[in-house]
Amino acid sequence: MRRTLVAALAAGALALGCRSDLPPSDALRLDTAPAGGDTRLTLIAPPGFKLNARVKPALELSEGTVLRFDSPYLTPDSAYFTRPPTALLAGSARRVRGTLRASICQPDELVCRSVTQEI
Amino acid sequence: MLPEAPVLRPSLPILFALGAAGAGTLALDSASRAQAQSRNPLTAERETGPAPSWRNASWLNADHPLTLEELRGRVVLLNFWVFTCYNCTNTVPSLVDFDRKYRDQGLTLIGIHTPEFPPYAGEHDKGNVERALRQYGIEYPNAQDNDSRTWNLYGIRFWPSFVLIDRRGNIRYQGAGEFHLNDGNYRLWERRIQELLAE
Numbered sequence: 237m238r239r240t241l242v243a244a245l246a247a248g249a250l251a252l253g254c255r256s257d258l259p260p261s262d263a264l265r266l267d268t269a270p271a272g273g274d275t276r277l278t279l280i281a282p283p284g285f286k287l288n289a290r291v292k293p294a295l296e297l298s299e300g301t302v303l304r305f306d307s308p309y310l311t312p313d314s315a316y317f318t319r320p321p322t323a324l325l326a327g328s329a330r331r332v333r334g335t336l337r338a339s340i341c342q343p344d345e346l347v348c349r350s351v352t353q354e355i
Numbered sequence: 356m357l358p359e360a361p362v363l364r365p366s367l368p369i370l371f372a373l374g375a376a377g378a379g380t381l382a383l384d385s386a387s388r389a390q391a392q393s394r395n396p397l398t399a400e401r402e403t404g405p406a407p408s409w410r411n412a413s414w415l416n417a418d419h420p421l422t423l424e425e426l427r428g429r430v431v432l433l434n435f436w437v438f439t440c441y442n443c444t445n446t447v448p449s450l451v452d453f454d455r456k457y458r459d460q461g462l463t464l465i466g467i468h469t470p471e472f473p474p475y476a477g478e479h480d481k482g483n484v485e486r487a488l489r490q491y492g493i494e495y496p497n498a499q500d501n502d503s504r505t506w507n508l509y510g511i512r513f514w515p516s517f518v519l520i521d522r523r524g525n526i527r528y529q530g531a532g533e534f535h536l537n538d539g540n541y542r543l544w545e546r547r548i549q550e551l552l553a554e
Contacts, residue, residue, distance in 0.1 A: 288439065288440070288441065290439040290440070290441060291437075291439035291440075291471060291472050291476050291478065292476075294472065294475070294476070296473075302475055313441070315441035316441070337472060337473075339439065339440070339471050339472070341441070341442060345532065346442050346532040346533035346534075347442055347513035347514060347515070347516075347531050347532050347533070348440045348441070348442050348443070348471070348513065348514040349512070349513055349514070350471045350472075
């Protein structure tokens with residue numbers, strides 16, 4: 237019974253999870269670090285996934301600004317980031333609120349999927 | 356007013372399989388391929404039924420907005436893609452090849468260009484899509500699906516995805532995932548196209 241409930245909840249999460257198809261534990265991760273008087277944001281892909289560099293990940297801040305993540309470290313075909321991309325947020329921020337958006341790909345599936353995540 | 360989407364929402368077992376699916380069929384030997392294809396959501400034959408009618412207004416490589424109704428009698432291959440998707444653009448040479456080989460035999464290939472990101476990313480811009488078509492040598496019609504309406508109508512979840520519609524307007528095959536000229540999945544899709552063209 238409990239297993240069925242868990243399975244149903246998981247299925248519901250998959251069905252309703254926008255287009256992410258990812259359980260919460262595999263979500264995008266956003267790290268913050270001071271950079272002078274500003275804040276450096278680093279976007280970490282879920283384990284086993286690559287971040288698409290052709291459409292740069294974005295953080296849509298609650299007040300309307302859109303930050304795009306970037307990194308000079310790319311695969312030879314420029315398709316994916318090989319190191320986590322970063323963005324600079326003006327000012328010192330302990331907590332960032334907004335919507336993270338990224339295109340992620342799992343190499344052996346040969347498809348891309350979109351992740352949208354509130355933070 | 357769009358018709359209701361028929362029979363295309365993935366079933367719960369398929370959703371579970373999507374979560375569990377791994378390497379796919381690309382490296383399978385021929386003996387196990389058929390069995391695996393029936394399990395793998397990226398290449399499996401899905402539920403079939405009448406294809407829903409799309410109503411995209413903005414088209415490229417077409418002198419008017421194409422409708423499913425006017426394509427009755429032809430086999431239609433829909434390719435859901437976006438030019439920022441590497442897996443999608445890697446598959447384009449195969450689709451261009453299908454178009455070249457089978458257009459005169461009754462195949463209509465249609466790209467459904469569905470952005471992943473909001474407009475600030477440039478995927479909604481018709482000029483950018485037009486440049487991508489030129490860059491990849493795409494001559495078949497493409498619809499801009501900027502509001503994802505056709506994507507949602509067909510219950511699509513991945514880039515690239517494919518829907519193969521028979522001459523009577525029924526969905527016969529659906530699948531997703533990059534493939535390359537003459538690889539296993541290219542041959543699989545080619546066999547499916549040939550099968551429907553022969554009916």
